[in-house]
Structures are given as structure tokens and as C-alpha cells.
Amino acid sequence: MIEHWRLLQHDGAEAARGLAVDEALMSGYGRGSTSMPAPSLRLYTYATHCALVGRYQNVEAEVDLAACERTGTQVGRRPTGGGAIIMGESQLGVAFVSRAPAERPKDLIKTYAKGIVRGLAELGIEATFRGKNDLEVGGRKIAGLGLYLDEHGALLFHSSILADLDIEFMLEVLRIPAAKLGDKAIDAVSDRVTTVTRETGVSYSATELRSVIAVGFEKEFGVSLFSVDLTDTETKRADVLERTRYSDPGWVFQRSPSPDRQGTAAFKTPEGFVRVHIALENGVIKSVLFTGDFNELPEALVRAESALRWVRLDPERVSAIVETALGGDEVLQISSEKIVQAVLEAGERASTRDLAHPDRQGSCYFPEVG
């Protein structure tokens, strides 16, 4: 017999409400629940626009609050980790909620991401899992992924799929130091991020994408989705969470116990200088960015950027990961050792650097340049 999963569809959610509903859905799947509902898939959009930071980020570091005020952008904090994102009518939010299976978190992320991959395939887009928590197409990120497990054993899988993206707006609102990159900022983001609209050549809104992703989940997991509304219990729970957590400035503006540190290092190649920028958090690489005078960012460096994220700054691990990412290629006519050396040097500088700019962290797509 085919299994049925709940499908919830919402549009234009306010930042706090959107997040509160996701967490409210979890309450039915804890170990204490007497009658557990079928797993829930929520496909929704936020009000245009919302800037959502990751669980442990500092808001002031991630978003330009003055720009948010100017543009009417709401600010919220997710329960899931990762970097800041922009949500609105062009980004589809995905929340999958169920009892957490006894599996490694990174495997759970991969499992549920397959529903999205299958959905995008319906449009002819070949997305693949990259690093630990991104979906990419041709080396460019098309969706971010995250996971939250609560103490009761419930699971929330989160994703933001880019139907489209106004990069200029993102650069205005998220605290990406465009001044330092000048006119290269948009190109640099374009090199690393793509959208359904870009990949298909057809303009897609998130609501148009929703049915495609729903089909992807049905096909991937062999289930049938049936549309439901929130139950009264879930609505009441969302009301409480919205009021006491997601709208609470104490939650939204909480300070991270340990902010990121940034460092850079440069190396010379026959094609010019390349600079590596690293954001380090508690000894773990949160983001890596290579910039330089090249006409086109070498694909191998994009692979290295992705593979190095969320890895402890350990010389052996960094070396092995860079070697694998380069796949034996000689990038920019220099050896991989030179790249490894620069990554370690930038990391070392980040780890020993005083927190001169303790609030700057960089976004989900793009680390600070400094």
C-alpha cells in the first residue's frame, strides 16, 4: 500500500511566522507523541523579502539592518545552521518534518535532498549533492540545505531552492563587502550560484516550482502527498513559537558564543595573483573563496571551495581535500601544494587574528573579503 505524506502549502509567510510553523510541525513527531501523524512536507514562500540567518550567526554581521529597513526586508533566525539567505517570492522554502531515523545527520540531509534533486530533474536540471549541504548544478549552488533535530527525536529538514535570485538586492541586504570587490561582486556571485530560471531559460517563481518539487518527493520516496492545513494544535503551537521565539529580539539578535574570524593569503600564478579568503569558526573552515584576475573561475577551485567548507583546519585533511578536488589537474599552472599552503596560511592568520572585525561573517553564498 502506498504511503501518504502531508503536504502543506503557504505563501508570503512573515519571517517569524514561517519559521514558527516549521518548528510547530515538529511537535507531533517526538518520542512522547501518542499518535504520530504521517510525515509532513511544507512547500512555501516567504514575504518578499526576508533575510534569515543561521542558528548561530550574529545578525548585525550578516545583514545590513539599515538596508533591511530601507527595503522593508524582515529579519529572522532559523533553527538550522549555515549562512544567511534571502527568501521571497523567488525562493521556495522546503520543510520536511518527521521522526528522526537513527542515522548520521549528514546522511539524513543527503536522503531528503534527493526529493529536491528528483524534482529539479523533472525540469531537466541535473542537480548533485555538493560538499556537506549544498545542491549544485554545473558547479553552481542552486539550493542550500540544513537539518535540525530536537531533543524529542523529531527532525526538520530545511532547504531554500533558488527559482530566481536578484543578486544586486542580495548584495545590498546581506553584508557582503561589495565595496571591496567593486564591480566584480555580481560576477563573483554569478560564478558560484545559479537558479532554476537560469538553468531552464524560463522565468520561474517559487510557487510555479512547488508542484515540481512535490512530484520529486513523491517519486523519490514512493509516496503520495495529500494537501492539508495545520491542525488546531499545530496552529496554537506556531502562535506560541512565533510570539515567544521567532519574533523575540532576544532570539533574533542573540550573539553567537564564538564569532567567525577571517584571514587571507595570496599566491602568484603565471596568470596573476590569486587570493584565498577564509572564514574560520572554532577551528573549522566555514567558507573559502578564491578571487583573482582570471577571466573565468577555474572549476577545480570552485570544487575546492565547496569541499573545504566545514572541515577542521588540519594540514593533512586540507591537503587531501584539495588534492581530491583538483583531481590531479594543474590549476592556473601551479601545483596543488601551493594552493594548500595558501589555504593553511589564510587559516592560520584567521585563527591568530584579533577579532578586529568580530561581527563580520559573510553569507551562505559568499564569505567576507578582507
Next chain:
Amino acid sequence: MSDRVVGGYTIDVDLLYDGERHVWLLILGEGRARVGMDPLGVETMGDVVQMYLQEPGVALNRGAAFGTIEAAKFVGPLTMPVSGTILTNNQAVASDPGLLTRDPFGEGWLIEIEPSDPAEFDLLVRGEEQVVEWFESKVRDYGAKGMLAE
């Protein structure tokens, strides 16, 4: 402290373990116990980048979250192996979660608590033979599922 290598991991077989959550408990005496995470639990989470531990004075039931961690975009709870009140938290590990990996039974401890119901100790895995057997089975199980280091 009695260390033994089990399934390639060095563990302290004198401690009490929450068999599902990989949290250990060291009874320090005088109504005080120390809580930490075992190396298998640490490994399956991946590199931890942020950790938040509840403040002293908070009373929690067994299974409730005394903190949260972030590892590779996964955010999850650290849960109480037994009910009790938090007496102190380890700020060193909160500011350097790498201690969890480097010294899970030593400097990587997480909180100290005053247990409220010593009867709950019986719910934990204890005794050298049982601890070794339990840990070996978990290593086998996780290995078979591909959950250990690649």
C-alpha cells in the same frame, strides 16, 4: 579512569553511558556528576563549529537538552543522561569545541550536574563488560551503516 581500546576507539570503561545518545556520566561523589560525549558520538556528528551549553541552576529531566551543537549545518541537542540540575558548564569546550574530538573524556567534558534521581543510573550502560559489549556493537552497527569515518 580505565581506558580500553574498543573497535579502534579509546574509551573509559569506568563511566556510565547513555546507550542511545553516546553521552557519558562520571559520578564525582557528593551529589555531583560530570557529563560528556563519547568519541563515537563525536565522530558521527562531524566537526562541531558551535556549541551552546545551558547555564548553571537549570533543572532538567533525563533526555532534555542541556545544550545544542552546530556541525556542518546540522543543529542538534545535547541531552541529559539522567535528570538533574546543572552546577557548572565547561566554557573551555564551548569556546573550543575541537576539545570534544581531542579529549572527549578529559578537557572536552560538557557540564557538571547534581543528579536528582540516582535510580536513573540503572538506565545507563555500566560495568566494564557491558560497556565494552555495548560499544563494540555500536561500532559494528555504525560501520555497517557507513556512518563512521570515510
